[in-house]
Amino acid sequence: MPQRGLARCRWCATAVHWTITSAGARLAVDANPSALGSTAVYRDGTGTIRSRRPSAELPLLPYERLHLPHAATCIARSLENNPSRRRVS
Numbered sequence: 001m002p003q004r005g006l007a008r009c010r011w012c013a014t015a016v017h018w019t020i021t022s023a024g025a026r027l028a029v030d031a032n033p034s035a036l037g038s039t040a041v042y043r044d045g046t047g048t049i050r051s052r053r054p055s056a057e058l059p060l061l062p063y064e065r066l067h068l069p070h071a072a073t074c075i076a077r078s079l080e081n082n083p084s085r086r087r088v089s
């Protein structure tokens with residue numbers, strides 16, 4: 001049974017969760033939680049996966065997990081977005 005919200009990055013095929021940020025934008029995070037993560041991820045009452053940035057006022061809550069935004073870890077996209085590497089080949 002596929003996990004709801006689980007998808008694959010179109011660039012590197014890593015499993016990601018598509019989340020909705022507190023600003024209402026879509027943000028892909030790595031499916032696996034990371035202690036180094038900067039984004040708090042939780043599932044709301046309707047099953048929507050939401051993300052937000054923990055702050056001093058609102059630190060990580062017990063039902064939230066830290067994840068890394070996938071854009072920070074995506075190998076394929078970092079290659080594509082780095083013109084100096086593209087010039088090498």
Ligand SMILES: [Zn+2]
Nearest residue numbers: 009011012074
């Ligand atoms: Zn990727």
